[in-house]
Amino acid sequence: MKFCPDCGAPVRYKIPAGDHCLRHVCTACEAIHYSNPKLVVGCVAEWEGRILLCRRAIEPRLGYWTMPAGFMENGETTRQGAARETLEESQAAVEVLGLVALISIPHINQVHLTYGGRMLQAEHGPTLESSEVRLFDEADIPWDELAFRTVQHSLRYYLEDRRSGCPQPHFLDLNP
Amino acid sequence: MKFCPDCGAPVRYKIPAGDHCLRHVCTACEAIHYSNPKLVVGCVAEWEGRILLCRRAIEPRLGYWTMPAGFMENGETTRQGAARETLEESQAAVEVLGLVALISIPHINQVHLTYGGRMLQAEHGPTLESSEVRLFDEADIPWDELAFRTVQHSLRYYLEDRRSGCPQPHFLDLNP
Numbered sequence: 199m200k201f202c203p204d205c206g207a208p209v210r211y212k213i214p215a216g217d218h219c220l221r222h223v224c225t226a227c228e229a230i231h232y233s234n235p236k237l238v239v240g241c242v243a244e245w246e247g248r249i250l251l252c253r254r255a256i257e258p259r260l261g262y263w264t265m266p267a268g269f270m271e272n273g274e275t276t277r278q279g280a281a282r283e284t285l286e287e288s289q290a291a292v293e294v295l296g297l298v299a300l301i302s303i304p305h306i307n308q309v310h311l312t313y314g315g316r317m318l319q320a321e322h323g324p325t326l327e328s329s330e331v332r333l334f335d336e337a338d339i340p341w342d343e344l345a346f347r348t349v350q351h352s353l354r355y356y357l358e359d360r361r362s363g364c365p366q367p368h369f370l371d372l373n374p
Numbered sequence: 375m376k377f378c379p380d381c382g383a384p385v386r387y388k389i390p391a392g393d394h395c396l397r398h399v400c401t402a403c404e405a406i407h408y409s410n411p412k413l414v415v416g417c418v419a420e421w422e423g424r425i426l427l428c429r430r431a432i433e434p435r436l437g438y439w440t441m442p443a444g445f446m447e448n449g450e451t452t453r454q455g456a457a458r459e460t461l462e463e464s465q466a467a468v469e470v471l472g473l474v475a476l477i478s479i480p481h482i483n484q485v486h487l488t489y490g491g492r493m494l495q496a497e498h499g500p501t502l503e504s505s506e507v508r509l510f511d512e513a514d515i516p517w518d519e520l521a522f523r524t525v526q527h528s529l530r531y532y533l534e535d536r537r538s539g540c541p542q543p544h545f546l547d548l549n550p
């Protein structure tokens with residue numbers, strides 16, 4: 199940030215009075231502009247025991263596999279966000295179930311919430327963000343071609359809990 | 375947002391190509407500026423069975439009681455944020471324990487994460503944000519003077535789980 203979104207004047211990076219962090223502060227109107235972590239919401243969705251994965255059509259990690267996930271939008275709940283991302287990235291309509299993972303990634307200012315999900319019908323397919331969308335038997339999951347560590351951990355948690363019959367939330371902090 | 379934080383030119387509120395939401399888009403450099411929900415992290419902390427609450431010294435809800443909680447900062451995990459907010463608002467050092475509640479509040483674009491906590495020593499006291507900080511026996515909790523519904527729900531979940539001996543995460547969506 200170089201300019202004040204409110205008045206267009208230059209901002210300075212400084213610690214405001216009574217604060218303890220550097221913030222962008224307007225040199226004209228003195229507005230303080232905060233930057234906070236973003237939430238990424240996603241879904242490990244099943245159809246007849248198989249897991250829905252998307253091959254990324256966009257950077258980063260173009261060509262690698264992920265569960266549907268993306269930035270939560272204003273005006274929605276975390277579960278609504280997970281369902282929306284799943285529909286947008288895979289054309290699959292899902293019922294969002296319990297929380298699988300809450301993962302903090304402080305070095306990129308993100309918190310990821312991954313839910314379990316049940317596809318409401320078999321329909322799925324490629325989208326602007328996914329060059330290929332497929333249902334995988336557990337044995338066929340492309341572990342060496344997953345896009346992100348969050349995908350790997352979320353899938354592992356989900357599958358372990360499915361085997362044990364005890365779905366539960368898992369908590370993890372990821373470092374660089 | 376009226377001006378582009380990158381170049382200072384006016385922004386327009388429109389749906390970018392390939393998107394489905396209104397965004398602030400710069401009329402000069404065409405940068406798209408996203409706005410996303412914020413995370414609020416907090417802690418229901420105990421000392422010798424009593425619960426730590428803060429009387430708010432700031433608006434909104436000045437004079438009402440809350441557990442320590444505030445906006446998560448960049449560069450920290452959700453638990454680190456909960457511990458930091460507790461120290462800042464109540465002078466209490468805590469070990470952050472399990473997740474008590476994940477609450478979506480879509481009409482104000484917030485997601486609240488409340489954790490349980492164990493105070494590491496008895497020390498606590500007023501701060502810039504809290505005119506009074508007190509430990510409450512369960513029977514003395516000022517239910518009619520709580521600042522927000524998130525406080526009420528988080529305390530209720532925490533105390534119910536303490537009674538049952540089964541601490542677990544609770545999930546809730548709040549509407550206006």
